[in-house]
Amino acid sequence: MMQEKETIQNGAVIQETARSREILQIGEEMLPFAYWLYGIPGLGSRTIRHLLMQHKTPYEIYHMPKERLERLLPLSNKTAALAKRIADSREETDCTAVTEQFARLKEKGIGFTCLGYQTYPRRLAQIPDPPYALYFIGRLPEQKCPSVAIIGARNCSAYGRQMAKRFGEELAMAGISVISGMARGIDGIGQSAALAAGGYSLGVLGCGADICYPAENRALYRMLCAQGGVCSEYPPGTRPKNSLFPPRNRIISGLSDAVLVIEAKGKSGTLITVDMALEQGKEVYALPGRVTEALSEGCNGLLKQGAGLVLSPQDLIREILGEISFMRPAPALLSARQADLLDCMGTFPEAADQIKERMLLKCGRTISIPDLMAELMHLSIMGHVNQIGNGYFMKA
Amino acid sequence: MFSAIISGAVHGLKSHLIQVEVDASKGLPCFQMVGLLGSEVKEARERVKVALKNAGIALPAMCINVNLSPADLRKEGALFDLPVAVGIMEVLGYLPEKSTEDILIIGELGLNGEVKPVKGVLPIVMEAGRAGIGCCILPRDNAAEGAVVQNMEIIGVSTLQETIRYLQMGGPDRHKFIAPCRVDVDALFAGNDRMAGQGTESDFADVHGQESVKRAAEIAAAGFHHLLMIGPPGSGKTMIAKRIPTILPPLSIEESMEVSAIYSIAGRLPKGEALLRERPFAAPHHIITRQALAGGGRVPSPGMITLAHRGILFMDELPEWKRETIDVLRQPLEEKKVQLARSTGNYVYPADFMLVGAMNPCPCGYYPDVHKCRCTPHEVRRYLERISGPVLDRIDICVEAPAIKVTALREKTLPESSVQIRERVLLAREIQKRRFAGTRLRFNADMGVKEIREYCKITDQEERLLEQAFTALGLTARSYHRILKVARTIADLNADTQITERHLTEAICYRMTDRKYLGQKQDMIE
Numbered sequence: 001m002m003q004e005k006e007t008i009q010n011g012a013v014i015q016e017t018a019r020s021r022e023i024l025q026i027g028e029e030m031l032p033f034a035y036w037l038y039g040i041p042g043l044g045s046r047t048i049r050h051l052l053m054q055h056k057t058p059y060e061i062y063h064m065p066k067e068r069l070e071r072l073l074p075l076s077n078k079t080a081a082l083a084k085r086i087a088d089s090r091e092e093t094d095c096t097a098v099t100e101q102f103a104r105l106k107e108k109g110i111g112f113t114c115l116g117y118q119t120y121p122r123r124l125a126q127i128p129d130p131p132y133a134l135y136f137i138g139r140l141p142e143q144k145c146p147s148v149a150i151i152g153a154r155n156c157s158a159y160g161r162q163m164a165k166r167f168g169e170e171l172a173m174a175g176i177s178v179i180s181g182m183a184r185g186i187d188g189i190g191q192s193a194a195l196a197a198g199g200y201s202l203g204v205l206g207c208g209a210d211i212c213y214p215a216e217n218r219a220l221y222r223m224l225c226a227q228g229g230v231c232s233e234y235p236p237g238t239r240p241k242n243s244l245f246p247p248r249n250r251i252i253s254g255l256s257d258a259v260l261v262i263e264a265k266g267k268s269g270t271l272i273t274v275d276m277a278l279e280q281g282k283e284v285y286a287l288p289g290r291v292t293e294a295l296s297e298g299c300n301g302l303l304k305q306g307a308g309l310v311l312s313p314q315d316l317i318r319e320i321l322g323e324i325s326f327m328r329p330a331p332a333l334l335s336a337r338q339a340d341l342l343d344c345m346g347t348f349p350e351a352a353d354q355i356k357e358r359m360l361l362k363c364g365r366t367i368s369i370p371d372l373m374a375e376l377m378h379l380s381i382m383g384h385v386n387q388i389g390n391g392y393f394m395k396a
Numbered sequence: 397m398f399s400a401i402i403s404g405a406v407h408g409l410k411s412h413l414i415q416v417e418v419d420a421s422k423g424l425p426c427f428q429m430v431g432l433l434g435s436e437v438k439e440a441r442e443r444v445k446v447a448l449k450n451a452g453i454a455l456p457a458m459c460i461n462v463n464l465s466p467a468d469l470r471k472e473g474a475l476f477d478l479p480v481a482v483g484i485m486e487v488l489g490y491l492p493e494k495s496t497e498d499i500l501i502i503g504e505l506g507l508n509g510e511v512k513p514v515k516g517v518l519p520i521v522m523e524a525g526r527a528g529i530g531c532c533i534l535p536r537d538n539a540a541e542g543a544v545v546q547n548m549e550i551i552g553v554s555t556l557q558e559t560i561r562y563l564q565m566g567g568p569d570r571h572k573f574i575a576p577c578r579v580d581v582d583a584l585f586a587g588n589d590r591m592a593g594q595g596t597e598s599d600f601a602d603v604h605g606q607e608s609v610k611r612a613a614e615i616a617a618a619g620f621h622h623l624l625m626i627g628p629p630g631s632g633k634t635m636i637a638k639r640i641p642t643i644l645p646p647l648s649i650e651e652s653m654e655v656s657a658i659y660s661i662a663g664r665l666p667k668g669e670a671l672l673r674e675r676p677f678a679a680p681h682h683i684i685t686r687q688a689l690a691g692g693g694r695v696p697s698p699g700m701i702t703l704a705h706r707g708i709l710f711m712d713e714l715p716e717w718k719r720e721t722i723d724v725l726r727q728p729l730e731e732k733k734v735q736l737a738r739s740t741g742n743y744v745y746p747a748d749f750m751l752v753g754a755m756n757p758c759p760c761g762y763y764p765d766v767h768k769c770r771c772t773p774h775e776v777r778r779y780l781e782r783i784s785g786p787v788l789d790r791i792d793i794c795v796e797a798p799a800i801k802v803t804a805l806r807e808k809t810l811p812e813s814s815v816q817i818r819e820r821v822l823l824a825r826e827i828q829k830r831r832f833a834g835t836r837l838r839f840n841a842d843m844g845v846k847e848i849r850e851y852c853k854i855t856d857q858e859e860r861l862l863e864q865a866f867t868a869l870g871l872t873a874r875s876y877h878r879i880l881k882v883a884r885t886i887a888d889l890n891a892d893t894q895i896t897e898r899h900l901t902e903a904i905c906y907r908m909t910d911r912k913y914l915g916q917k918q919d920m921i922e
Binding site: 155156158184185210293294349350351352353354362367370371373374375376377378380381382383385386389390391392 | 772773798820864869905
């Protein structure tokens with residue numbers, strides 16, 4: 001809130017700061033000072049960028065007299081207070097303490113990178129309001145690899161779940177990094193599918209990188225730490241809080257080349273990420289859904305506004321890589337009845353009774369319930385059909 | 397002067413013969429009863445005194461002592477009124493000598509001398525039969541109940557005066573006065589196979605749609621498998637559960653004796669019925685206490701699970717049940733009996749029932765219909781986790797009932813009737829009877845690991861299919877045996893001797909899916 005006020009007051013100045021590329025490149029020896037600077041309470045990314053933009057390094061800031069700091073800091077009613085904070089913090093931590101604290105962070109297995117340092121994701125450095133630094137566990141995404149954010153509703157349908165899984169899987173197999181928020185629903189499913197397919201995925205958290213939120217995604221969190229990465233702009237130990245989540249969305253889109261919306265309601269947090277992506281000049285793709293479906297309202301709305309229409313993972317891969325690099329294996333041989341059965345099924349979970357009825361209407365085949373159950377299970381085992389619960393089935 | 401009348405008492409599910417000894421001697425006038433009596437037995441004194449007076453017999457000024465032997469067994473119930481009254485009459489010389497020999501007498505007395513029905517008649521008469529007693533005098537309303545015991549002369553009486561007159565007569569006159577009550581059990585049960593279910597209003601022909609659920613119910617009935625139905629409100633779960641007794645094989649005579657004895661003790665036999673012929677269907681409400689479910693009281697009376705013995709225990713809205721209440725079922729589900737320890741002794745009640753559970757898939761009831769369901773995945777999961785795992789583990793068949801469509805209700809073709817379904821079930825039961833002849837098992841659901849290995853042999857090809865299913869569907873080792881048991885029943889329904897791929901795949905369909913899929917954990921594991 002306070003930062004926003006600052007933005008209004010110093011609109012012109014902040015606009016300038018957005019050119020974060022002008023921040024000086026720094027070496028590894030400078031990281032402890034960057035960590036110190038980022039850790040000062042009340043000092044946000046914007047202010048830090050403003051300070052450093054003027055061809056300064058964190059080390060120089062550390063040694064700068066208070067009066068000069070006051071002159072460097074953006075002009076507002078808080079300038080003096082901020083300068084005092086920096087000076088106070090400096091008094092509390094001498095040079096050795098700064099290095100020690102940074103070493104402790106490393107011991108915990110948490111990585112740190114900041115603007116100007118080589119490991120800082122280049123895509124992120126180019127967005128209007130990049131976080132000054134990132135804490136991460138595992139790896140940050142390869143700079144050269146294309147990346148896509150798979151996002152969508154937390155409370156998703158079976159269709160959304162299946163699509164998220166399929167896209168996550170196939171994008172990962174095509175060598176595309178999958179970025180998302182590790183949330184319940186679409187986010188987490190897309191990411192676990194990418195990891196399961198042996199790909200890379202990064203979870204951008206709205207809490208400290210050392211905290212798993214939501215707790216139910218613990219398995220995914222562990223896998224991400226081992227096989228992919230989790231990162232956060234908030235210091236380790238930060239508890240999840242509502243207000244922290246919307247800002248992290250700009251990092252999700254900022255780290256990606258394109259954003260894919262799987263399923264979203266008309267008013268959805270997912271659309272915040274989309275707005276961020278558009279602001280950052282990223283491509284937005286959406287998966288169409290039924291017009292009557294509340295969970296597809298957001299997607300269809302985006303499509304109407306001109307978002308890229310994606311019908312299959314190949315569509316998206318082609319757009320991003322320029323070619324299809326991966327083909328789905330041909331399905332195993334099916335009997336005529338099984339083929340008909342698959343024809344009669346959709347990507348919405350349906351009860352066996354409904355499928356039976358459709359078989360009769362569409363293929364003119366009568367099939368007894370025991371036979372139908374047996375066939376459906378057979379197809380499930382072969383991987384063509386998913387059983388949802390105990391009585392519902394859908395195409396895999 | 398001394399007399400001894402044979403009577404009986406029920407203790408738990410066991411019945412004992414009791415000697416009612418009466419002595420009248422000179423001394424201070426008194427009327428005492430001893431023999432570890434419950435208060436309703438002690439009160440017999442007042443009832444007998446008044447009933448005798450109203451029958452026109454004044455008690456002389458003598459010291460009358462009554463002892464119920466064996467004296468160390470606690471006696472409960474009002475069934476000693478009649479034997480005490482008859483004992484006193486005999487002591488006072490109103491009855492000829494030996495007129496009460498070899499006769500068991502039970503009954504409650506009203507103040508006007510009327511004989512009222514009592515509980516537990518059937519097991520007492522059975523015990524009398526075992527002890528070699530040839531005749532029983534019972535309240536008239538209980539006569540039919542006792543008459544199912546073979547080679548037993550049952551005399552139904554309605555008043556004390558009638559009883560006295562009967563006993564005063566000798567030889568053939570007696571039978572002219574009150575003819576022994578007879579029930580032809582074989583005739584009662586002949587044709588029971590066909591007629592059962594027809595007397596009742598409900599029939600599977602009333603259930604339109606829901607074919608997969610009906611099929612699951614058929615398999616469950618054929619193999620006596622526990623069944624769980626999950627579905628939104630109004631999808632017909634309760635309707636189907638209520639109709640399962642109509643497709644179960646009728647009670648055999650032996651089973652009926654067993655069940656009727658329990659109902660007799662609980663005082664729940666329908667009035668005038670000799671034996672139960674329909675399988676019991678117990679549907680307790682979920683607010684039931686643990687004691688009412690398992691059996692409770694100082695001397696426990698049979699609980700709901702015992703009343704469902706050889707029949708169905710229907711538990712509607714399963715997640716609404718208190719966890720502790722459901723957990724009561726753990727021992728009965730495993731051992732098919734319930735053991736209750738009380739200060740008065742240990743009681744074992746049989747509880748071999750088929751558990752039929754019904755539940756909504758989520759608190760609002762509409763999951764997985766995302767249009768209607770307002771629950772979060774977390775809520776859905778919490779709802780299902782309320783059911784204790786060990787109980788879910790015993791359920792072989794789980795089926796989901798989709799919301800019913802209006803078109804299905806309007807359909808012209810009549811669905812299969814209970815009689816048609818029952819025919820297939822009976823066939824499968826017949827096969828099981830032959831298979832398990834000479835063992836303690838009765839149904840496929842009773843099979844243990846050893847029996848499964850013996851009777852559920854599958855070829856390498858099917859073994860491979862199961863293996864595939866395990867990896868593709870994430871089955872657990874626990875579900876393996878359940879799938880084989882259900883596949884066995886499906887094969888029996890088809891009269892196939894060998895379990896084939898088709899039977900197996902259908903059985904896999906009915907396994908208890910790991911309900912965690914409802915959140916997204918399963919997606920993650922995949």
